[in-house]
Structures are given as structure tokens and as C-alpha cells.
Amino acid sequence: MIVVGAGINGVTGAIELKKRGHKVVLVDPGPLPHALAASTDISKAVRAAYGADEDYTALAERSIKRWRQWNEEFATQLYHQIGVMFVCQGEMETGDFEYESFKTLKRRGHKVERMNSAKFWKRFPAWNPELYRDGVLEIEAGYAESGRAVATLIKRAKSIGIELWSGSRFACLDEDDDRVKGIVLEERHRSAVIPSDLVVMAVGAWTPYLLPFTKNFFRATGQPVFHLKPSKPETFAPERFPVFGADITTTGYYGFPINRDGVMKIANHGPGREMSPESPGRAVTSDDERNLHEFLASTFPALADAPIVDTRVCMYCDTHDGHFWIARDPEREGLVVAAGDSGHGFKFAPVLGEIIAGAAEGDDNPLLQKFRWRPEVRAGSGTDAARFQPRAGRPPDGRGD
Secondary structure (H helix, E strand, O other): OEEEOOOHHHHHHHHHHHHOOOOOEEEEOOOOOOOOOOOOOOOEEEOOOEOEOHHHHHHHHHHHHHHHHHHHHOOOOOEEOOOEEEEEOOOOOOOOHHHHHHHHHHHOOOOEEEOOOHHHHOOOOOOOOOOOOEEEEEOOOEEEOHHHHHHHHHHHHHHOOOEEEEOOEEEEEEEEOOEEEEEEEEEOOEEEEEEOOOEEEOOHHHHHHHOHHHOOOEEEEEEEEEEEOOOOHHHHOOOOOOEEEEOHHHHOEEEOOOOOOOOEEEEEOOOOEEOOOOOOOOOOOHHHHHHHHHHHHHHOHHHOOOOEEEEEEEEEEEEOOOOOEEEEOOOOEOEEEEEOOOOOOHHHHHHHHHHHHHHHHOOOOHHHHHOOOOOOOOOOOOOOOOOOOOOOOOOOOOOOO
16 A cells, blocks of 8 residues: 655554554655645644534544643653633624634533633733733643654654655556556656555645646645744743634634744734645745734734744645545545645644545545545635635735724
């Protein structure tokens, strides 16, 4: 069995398939973790807040439990349980992402607090309390060190006997009529055909470029990410600055406290710019920086002049409805596509492998119906309640008037 792509989908899927008794070859151009992969960054949010969507909430509950177990199993802290807060500028109302998350989490027994008092906001001095008035704090959520997590899982894959071909670039599928027989690799100016009875393509935002027949299903988009170094790091330490979403459906901005290097990450979860992962235009723009500084000036005044020490463009593999795409191709026997992260996949790393392996083996998993092969879904049917979608007449930073 061949798994193409050693990002979070590929490596977790490969590990689970190996555990189930399959011989697994994991193929990636490398180096690993791949510098351009969405998985490769300093942090990813891990939270169960998903508005009214019970499926993702329940899946996140399982995942968070497994993140804690991974900390023990790998004897290193990959997951930091410091809380996640989703806040809004007005009072939460029925139908809002924040309110529906609060209601769902409370009903399911999560430890949550409503952030609607001046006394509460004093706990978080970096915030502008005149601008943000309400929200939900998910106490048992936090963030994962994503790049470190992928590196740790790559080591685990090697240790359990997965054959890793790093430095091998996927060229195309080896197909015959309606059957996939393996893959073709580009190796040192020559092509090599690698046979396999099943191929799992887990190549993230490369999917519509490496598998051109999926261009109607996926859209690769780039989102701006900033790493900053605050002059008063104590204000942005985890105990005073949890992971946040700042009126995220209006601004798109979310972020993290400082890490062990004194660096904090702030990014945008919005429509992004369509591009190839290897596009020469894959860079943060001056508009991105201007919008960030306007956001910081109003939300975190102490960060308004903080130096930006690094920037990157995080690639999403978007589906039309925002749900993952983990399914067998009904028109190509022997092919599984595990993609469509839509910007919210990494938090599920500890449970992704079993879902991907389940699709490969034909398991009867209710989630596989949600993540099924669905060419009938059309653009504009998105259901990601936390994603900023600008409306006509709204300024680029999404804050409105």
C-alpha cells in the first residue's frame, strides 16, 4: 500500500494502516517535515468549539483526549492545554458561532465560561475591553506544536517499519482503464513506476494540481500567518493569553500566546487567495500586513508596534462545503483521497489515521458519510461557522463600520 504525502493526513494514515497489518510505503519529496506543508508551523488550535455541529464537536472530544495521551506516549509536550477563547464585539446571540459553541459545549458537559463581565476581562490584560464584550472560554482546549508533532510522528512511522521514501516526487497515478495500479515517481531525471493495489493520496493543497480531475472538488488557498515578538512577553504568556478567535466570523483573526522562543503567532481564517502551494506569489502581501496592524491597534494595543519576525502563507485545501474529503474514488478502483482540510484539520491528528485507514479498508464509519466522495456539492455551500467570509461593501479587514 502506498501513501503519498507525509503531512499530518499521510503520516497518521500510514501509521494506522501499518498497525492494521498492511505493508506501507510513505512517499514524500521532503525534506520532512516539508517546509511548504500546511502542517509545518509552530502551532495549531485544538478545540471542540464547532458551533452547533455535533459531529466535529464529538470528534474533537476524542481527539483532545488522545492529544493528552500522546504527550505521555511520546514523553514530550506536543499539546498544551491552556484554553481557547472565542470572543465577539457585541453580545452573543442565537445563531452566532460563539453562542452556538457555548450552548453545545455546555450541554455536552465541557468546562466553559461565558466572557461577558468586566471582572472576567481583567484576567486578560492584553485585550481591549472596550471593544470585546462577550464570548466563550473553552477551558480544556489549547494548541498543538504542529511542526514538532509531524516530526515526532515521522520518527514513529520509521520505528514501526513503514518504508519512507523521502526525496521521491510524485508524477502521476499509474492507471489502466478504471483501475489505479500504482504511482509514477520522478527520480533523478527518470521515471519509476511503483506498483500497489491501493494508493492513498494525502497531499493537501497539492491535490488539485497532482490530481487534475479533482479541480472541481478542491481549491488551494493561501492564508497569511505572522510571527511576532512582543516587547512585554509576560502579557502574552499562556496563563494570561489563551488561544483566541477575535470575533472570527467578522475579522478572521485568531492567534496564540508566546512559545518557548518568545514568539507568538497570529493568522487569518478567511477566504484566502487561490494559488498553487509552490507559486512564486506565495508570500504575505503589504495589504495583509496593513490589515494585521489595523487589527492589532484596535484589539491588542500592546502589539501595535511589535516586530514581525517571520511570515508565511498557510495553504488550505478547501472543499465547497468545508468538510473533509476522505473517501475512495468511485471511478478509480484502488484510489483513496484524504484531503480537504479546509483550514481546520490538524486538531484531529490523533483520530485522522483511523478515519483514513477506515476509508481505505471500507469501514462502516458514520463520519465517512460526511467525508464521502461528493462531486454534487457546489461552491458556496460552505458550513464552516468559524470562517470569515467578507460581504460586499465591507473593508478588507472585515471589521465593517
